[in-house]
Amino acid sequence: MAHTSLLLALSLITISLALLSQGSQAQLSSTFYSTSCSNVSAIVRSVVQQAQSSDPRIYASLTRLFFHDCFVDGCDGSLLLDDSATIQSEKDATPNKNSARGFDVVDNIKTAVENACPGIVSCADILAITAEASVNLAGGPSWTVLLGRRDSTTANQAGANNLPSPFDSLSTLESKFSAVGLDDTDLATLSGAHTFGRAQCRFFSNRLYNFSGTGSPDPSLNPSYLTTLQQNCPQGGDGTVLNNLDPTTPNTFDNNYYTNLQNNRGLLQSDQELLSTSGASTASTVNSYAGSQSTFFQNFAQSMINMGNITPLTGSSGEIRSNCRKSKFFLPRDDKIEAWVLKSVSRKWKDYKHELKSKYKTANRTQEEIASDVPPEIMPQQWIDLVRNWFSERSENLSRIGRASRANHTTPHTTGSKSFARKRNEFGRDGDYLFRIVHNPNLRFLTRYIPNPIPSLYVSAIMDTNVIPNEIPIGLVQMGEKKVKEQNQCCVERCDEETSSRSNAMIRRKKIRQQRILKESEVADLLRDYSTDLLRDYSKKANLKVLLN
Numbered sequence: 048m049a050h051t052s053l054l055l056a057l058s059l060i061t062i063s064l065a066l067l068s069q070g071s072q073a074q075l076s077s078t079f080y081s082t083s084c085s086n087v088s089a090i091v092r093s094v095v096q097q098a099q100s101s102d103p104r105i106y107a108s109l110t111r112l113f114f115h116d117c118f119v120d121g122c123d124g125s126l127l128l129d130d131s132a133t134i135q136s137e138k139d140a141t142p143n144k145n146s147a148r149g150f151d152v153v154d155n156i157k158t159a160v161e162n163a164c165p166g167i168v169s170c171a172d173i174l175a176i177t178a179e180a181s182v183n184l185a186g187g188p189s190w191t192v193l194l195g196r197r198d199s200t201t202a203n204q205a206g207a208n209n210l211p212s213p214f215d216s217l218s219t220l221e222s223k224f225s226a227v228g229l230d231d232t233d234l235a236t237l238s239g240a241h242t243f244g245r246a247q248c249r250f251f252s253n254r255l256y257n258f259s260g261t262g263s264p265d266p267s268l269n270p271s272y273l274t275t276l277q278q279n280c281p282q283g284g285d286g287t288v289l290n291n292l293d294p295t296t297p298n299t300f301d302n303n304y305y306t307n308l309q310n311n312r313g314l315l316q317s318d319q320e321l322l323s324t325s326g327a328s329t330a331s332t333v334n335s336y337a338g339s340q341s342t343f344f345q346n347f348a349q350s351m352i353n354m355g356n357i358t359p360l361t362g363s364s365g366e367i368r369s370n371c372r373k374s375k376f377f378l379p380r381d382d383k384i385e386a387w388v389l390k391s392v393s394r395k396w397k398d399y400k401h402e403l404k405s406k407y408k409t410a411n412r413t414q415e416e417i418a419s420d421v422p423p424e425i426m427p428q429q430w431i432d433l434v435r436n437w438f439s440e441r442s443e444n445l446s447r448i449g450r451a452s453r454a455n456h457t458t459p460h461t462t463g464s465k466s467f468a469r470k471r472n473e474f475g476r477d478g479d480y481l482f483r484i485v486h487n488p489n490l491r492f493l494t495r496y497i498p499n500p501i502p503s504l505y506v507s508a509i510m511d512t513n514v515i516p517n518e519i520p521i522g523l524v525q526m527g528e529k530k531v532k533e534q535n536q537c538c539v540e541r542c543d544e545e546t547s548s549r550s551n552a553m554i555r556r557k558k559i560r561q562q563r564i565l566k567e568s569e570v571a572d573l574l575r576d577y578s579t580d581l582l583r584d585y586s587k588k589a590n591l592k593v594l595l596n
């Protein structure tokens with residue numbers, strides 16, 4: 048039974064959290080920033096262009112960032128998050144580490160955009176606009192970028208480790224593209240981005256010496272191209288040496304990538320396979336683009352739009368980061384915070400069970416009737432167990448005792464159903480003082496003056512401490528370092544002005560109230576957006592806690 052309830056608890060909370068974390072799926076739109084940040088595209092383009100003057104490769108590098116962002120849980124800027132206490136960055140995944148580049152330019156773009164329209168444009172959209180500007184500035188097509196994406200609060204390193212690899216077979220590449228809703232034409236078209244930029248020897252040197260364990264080079268490599276590559280990437284040499292992905296026009300966005308493939312001059316295995324794999328469905332696309340740059344350009348624009356549509360966060364999902372490298376909201380793992388999260392999730396869980404019971408267990412319904420009315424989000428067997436539990440003798444007894452006990456109260460009791468021990472634990476060391484006053488028979492009179500329920504500020508006033516129960520620890524959710532600094536600074540100034548007329552304790556309390564950035568209820572709303580490992584982790588523990596209570 049305990050096992051079944053544990054499963055029930057885990058699945059219910061997972062379902063409810065999953066439901067809570069679903070955002071609205073609004074459509075992206077070309078006019079998303081037309082009133083809030085009308086010249087965002089021009090700002091982005093100008094910073095990108097400026098960056099190219101000192102880094103001829105940057106157009107290619109920035110274009111690649113959009114691909115690596117979109118393929119991991121959608122275009123949500125997750126690639127841009129730095130490693131931190133709570134984030135295992137995608138930047139550190141194998142396909143990106145010492146490979147993906149241009150992050151400092153994205154920072155410059157973000158700064159320029161924030162200066163013009165603070166807090167409006169997501170990092171995910173910045174990557175989309177940046178990719179279009181880069182392709183176009185390098186001589187490629189232009190297209191209308193659809194916008195309105197929001198930024199993730201988490202990264203997915205494991206997802207990034209599964210990005211398409213240059214060593215993948217054509218069928219694996221096809222299935223990785225199809226997994227994100229892109230077809231073989233998108234695969235052949237988007238690979239055309241290898242018309243500019245560089246690749247390190249380590250990503251293809253297996254083709255030069257020992258292809259697929261044959262002890263010989265890849266037979267699909269043009270012999271003179273093979274010699275050139277062998278010179279640039281000697282066996283056992285430095286794997287980080289750079290090579291042009293398009294040996295003919297390395298920095299220009301054109302259709303030469305496809306003519307190269309026809310000449311067996313595709314640099315990566317994943318490139319040449321598009322044409323050389325026997326029966327490849329992508330071969331006809333390659334040949335058609337080799338013959339017509341305009342067809343390639345037209346289709347490339349469409350495929351970039353398709354890629355940009357991969358599961359964006361929209362509406363109220365995610366956030367708009369002010370710094371692309373970190374989420375505004377972070378939950379550092381420490382005991383205080385873990386305790387708060389556990390408490391918060393445990394309360395939600397309790398409320399959810401209460402909601403279910405009051406909705407389904409009405410006076411005139413039998414156990415069988417309720418058991419057969421399975422809520423859509425609950426597994427039938429688990430529902431049956433839960434309903435059986437409601438009707439069990441133990442549960443009925445507990446309800447009866449609780450009702451009788453509540454009816455016997457002559458003075459309002461402020462702690463609800465919590466035990467004294469639990470309440471004392473919650474109040475902490477300082478709370479003990481309050482606890483002793485309130486529950487000291489000689490000081491009973493005091494309780495009459497305490498409104499019901501005890502407002503937390505009132506409690507803290509009696510205690511003369513800085514601990515304000517039921518409010519979250521300061522700094523749990525920080526709105527970016529700058530804002531915190533500003534708030535603290537202005538608090539210090541205000542507090543100084545007031546020193547003459549107020550006691551130190553009052554000033555301290557006021558300072559704390561001002562420093563507190565979000566209330567628990569607000570954070571609870573934010574937590575809904577966290578369908579992450581972190582919260583799942585906590586919620587599992589919370590379940591155990593609930594069950595043990």
Ligand code: HEM
Binds near residue numbers: 292
């Ligand atoms: C089809 C699957 C793909 C594979 C296996 C692949 C693989 C690679 C690899 C191994 C590199 C070299 C990285 C390095 O040496 O550090 C590279 C570079 C690049 N990729 Fe891809 N790629 C693929 C698709 C794409 C797509 C869809 C785009 C964009 C639409 C893209 C854009 C680029 C660009 C522009 C570069 C050069 C980057 C630079 O110079 O910094 N790739 N790709």
